[in-house]
Amino acid sequence: xxxxxxIVGISLTVVFIGTFVLFYIFDNIAKVxxxxxxxxxxxxxxxxxxxxxxxxxxxxxxxxxxVINITAYIMISGTTRV
Numbered sequence: 001x002x003x004x005x006x007i008v009g010i011s012l013t014v015v016f017i018g019t020f021v022l023f024y025i026f027d028n029i030a031k032v033x034x035x036x037x038x039x040x041x042x043x044x045x046x047x048x049x050x051x052x053x054x055x056x057x058x059x060x061x062x063x064x065x066x067v068i069n070i071t072a073y074i075m076i077s078g079t080t081r082v
Contacts (some may be wrong), residue, residue: 011075018068025061029054 031052036045 008075011071014071015068017076018064018071022061022064022068025057025064029057 033044039045
C-alpha cells in the first residue's frame with residue numbers, strides 16, 4: 001500500500017503546529033509563574049485567578065494533545081489502496 005502524500009503532509013503540518021503551540025503555552029506558564037514569584041502586584045498573580053488560568057491553559061493543552069494523537073492516527077492509517 002502506498003501512502004497518500006496529501007494526507008501525510010497535512011497531518012505532519014497539524015502535528016508541528018500543535019506541538020509548537022504546546023511549547024508556547026507551557027513556556028508562557030513558566031514565564032508568568034516566575035513573574036509572580038518576583039512581583040505579586042500583578043492582577044494575574046492573585047490567589048483566585050492564577051489556578052483558574054492554569055486550569056484553562058491545561059485544558060487547552062489537553063485538547064491540543066488529543067488533536068495531535070488523532071492526527072497521528074490519521075497519518076498512520078493514511079494509505080491508499082492500489
